[in-house]
Amino acid sequence: xxxxxxxxxxxxxxxxxxxxxxxxxxxxxxxxxxxxxxxxxxxxxxxxxxxxxxxxxxxxxxxxxxxxxxxxxxxxxxxxxxxxxxxxxxxxxxxxxxxxxxxxxxxxxxxxxxxxxxxxxxxxxxxxxxxxxxxxxxxxxxxxxxxxxxxxxxxxxxxxxxxxxxxxxxxxxxxxxxxxxxxxxxxxxxxxxxxxxxxxxxxxxxxxxxxxxxxxxxxxx
Amino acid sequence: xxxxxxxxxxxxxxxxxxxxxxxxxxxxxxxxxxxxxxxxxxxxxxxxxxxxxxxxxxxxxxxxxxxxxxxxxxxxxxxxxxxxxxxxxxxxxxxxxxxxxxxxxxxxxxxxxxxxxxxxxxxxxxxxxxxxxxxxxxxxxxxxxxxxxxxxxxxxxxxxxxxxxxxxxxxxxxxxxxxxxxxxxxxxxxxxxxxxxxxxxxxxxxxxxxxxxxxxxxxx
Numbered sequence: 001x002x003x004x005x006x007x008x009x010x011x012x013x014x015x016x017x018x019x020x021x022x023x024x025x026x027x028x029x030x031x032x033x034x035x036x037x038x039x040x041x042x043x044x045x046x047x048x049x050x051x052x053x054x055x056x057x058x059x060x061x062x063x064x065x066x067x068x069x070x071x072x073x074x075x076x077x078x079x080x081x082x083x084x085x086x087x088x089x090x091x092x093x094x095x096x097x098x099x100x101x102x103x104x105x106x107x108x109x110x111x112x113x114x115x116x117x118x119x120x121x122x123x124x125x126x127x128x129x130x131x132x133x134x135x136x137x138x139x140x141x142x143x144x145x146x147x148x149x150x151x152x153x154x155x156x157x158x159x160x161x162x163x164x165x166x167x168x169x170x171x172x173x174x175x176x177x178x179x180x181x182x183x184x185x186x187x188x189x190x191x192x193x194x195x196x197x198x199x200x201x202x203x204x205x206x207x208x209x210x211x212x213x214x215x216x217x218x219x220x221x
Numbered sequence: 222x223x224x225x226x227x228x229x230x231x232x233x234x235x236x237x238x239x240x241x242x243x244x245x246x247x248x249x250x251x252x253x254x255x256x257x258x259x260x261x262x263x264x265x266x267x268x269x270x271x272x273x274x275x276x277x278x279x280x281x282x283x284x285x286x287x288x289x290x291x292x293x294x295x296x297x298x299x300x301x302x303x304x305x306x307x308x309x310x311x312x313x314x315x316x317x318x319x320x321x322x323x324x325x326x327x328x329x330x331x332x333x334x335x336x337x338x339x340x341x342x343x344x345x346x347x348x349x350x351x352x353x354x355x356x357x358x359x360x361x362x363x364x365x366x367x368x369x370x371x372x373x374x375x376x377x378x379x380x381x382x383x384x385x386x387x388x389x390x391x392x393x394x395x396x397x398x399x400x401x402x403x404x405x406x407x408x409x410x411x412x413x414x415x416x417x418x419x420x421x422x423x424x425x426x427x428x429x430x431x432x433x434x435x436x437x438x439x440x441x
Contacts, residue, residue, distance in 0.1 A: 151361060151364060151365055154361050155348060155361055161351055168344055169369060169372050196383075211368070218361070
C-alpha cells in the first residue's frame with residue numbers, strides 16, 4: 001500500500017513538473033513533427049506503404065529515445081538523492097516508467113495523427129490494430145528506455161551510451177512492432193497478429209521484472 | 222591430474238571431431254552435399270557461446286551481492302571468450318551460407334539476430350570502458366549484463382521461430398532432427414559440442430588468470 005501511495009505521489013510530481021515547464025513534451029513533439037515533415041519532403045515520391053510504416057517506427061524510435069532518456073539524465077544528483085530519501089527505489093522506477101508511458105502515449109498518438117495527415121494515402125485500413133501496435137510500442141519503448149537511461153545516467157556520459165546500450169535491446173521489439181503494424185497496413189484479420197501481441201506483452205513483463213529486480217542495486221552510489 | 226582431466230578430454234574431443242568430422246561418412250543430401258559437415262564446426266560455437274554468456278550472467282549476479290572484484294573479472298572475461306565464439310559462429314555460418322544459399326550474408330533472420338545479440342555484448346564492453354571507477358564499473362556493467370541476457374535469449378531462440386528462415390530447422394527446412402536417423406552424425410556432433418564447450422571454458426579460465434595476475438601487479 002505504501003508503495004502505491006509513493007508511486008501515485010511521484011507520478012503526480014513528474015506530471016506537475018512537466019506541466020509547469022512543458023519542455024519535454026513540446027520539445028519532443030516539435031522534434032517528431034519536423035522529422036515527419038522532413039521525411040515527407042524527402043520520401044513523398046515513394047509510393048510503398050510498407051516503407052512508410054518502417055519510417056514511422058524509426059521516427060518513433062528516435063523520438064522516444066530523446067523523450068524518455070530525459071527522465072534520469074535530466075535530474076541533478078541532488079534531486080535524485082532527495083527522491084531516494086523520500087521513496088523506495090521500486091517506487092521511483094515504477095513512477096518514472098508509468099510517467100514515460102503516459103508521455104509516449106500522448107506523443108505517439110499525436111504523431112500518428114500527423115503522420116496519417118501528411119502521408120495521406122498511408123492511413124491503414126485497420127486503424128484500430130495499428131493503434132494497438134502504437135500503444136504497445138509506447139509501453140515497450142518506455143519500459144526499456146527508462147531502465148537503460150538509468151544505467152546510462154549512472155555511467156555518466158549519457159547521450160552516446162544511451163544509444164549504444166538501448167539499440168541492441170530495442171531491435172527485437174522494433175521488429176515485432178513493425179511486423180504487427182504491417183499486419184494492420186495489410187488489413188489482415190486479427191488472428192494473424194495474436195502471436196506478435198502476446199510476444200510483445202511477454203517481452204514487456206520480462207523487462208519490467210528484470211528492471212524491478214536490478215534497480216535497487218543501481219541507484220545507490 | 223584431477224584438475225586437468227577435462228582439459229585433456231576437451232582437446233581429445235576437438236581433435237577427434239576435426240579428424241572424424243572431415244573423414245567419416247555423412248548422409249548425401251541434395252544442395253547440402255558435403256557442407257553438412259559444417260554442423261560439427263558451426264553449431265558447437267553457439268553452444269560454447271551460450272555456456273560462456275551464462276557463466277558471465279551467473280558471476281554478474283554474484284558480483285552484485287558479493288561486490289568482489291574476482292567475480293567481476295570472471296564476468297567480463299567469460300564475455301570476452303564468448304564473443305570470440307560468437308564471431309566464429311557467424312563466420313562459419315556465413316561461409317556455409319555462401320555455398321548453400323549463394324551469399325555470405327543473405328539477410329536471413331537467424332544471421333541478423335545472431336549479429337544483434339553480439340552487438341549487445343559489444344555494448345556491454347563499451348559500457349565498461351566508459352566508467353573509470355572500478356566498483357561502479359563492476360556494479361553498472363553487471364546490471365546491464367543481467368538486463369541484456371533475457372533479450373539475447375529472445376533474439377536467439379524465440380524470434381527466429383516467428384519468422385521464415387532459410388536456416389536448417391526453420392521454416393520447413395530439414396533440421397538436425399531429420400538426420401538423427403543417421404547415427405554416424407551423432408557420433409561426431411555430440412562430442413564436438415562437449416569438446417568445444419570445454420575448450421571455451423578453458424580459454425575463459427586462462428584469460429581470467431592472466432587478468433587477475435595483471436590486476437595484482439597493478440595493485441603492488
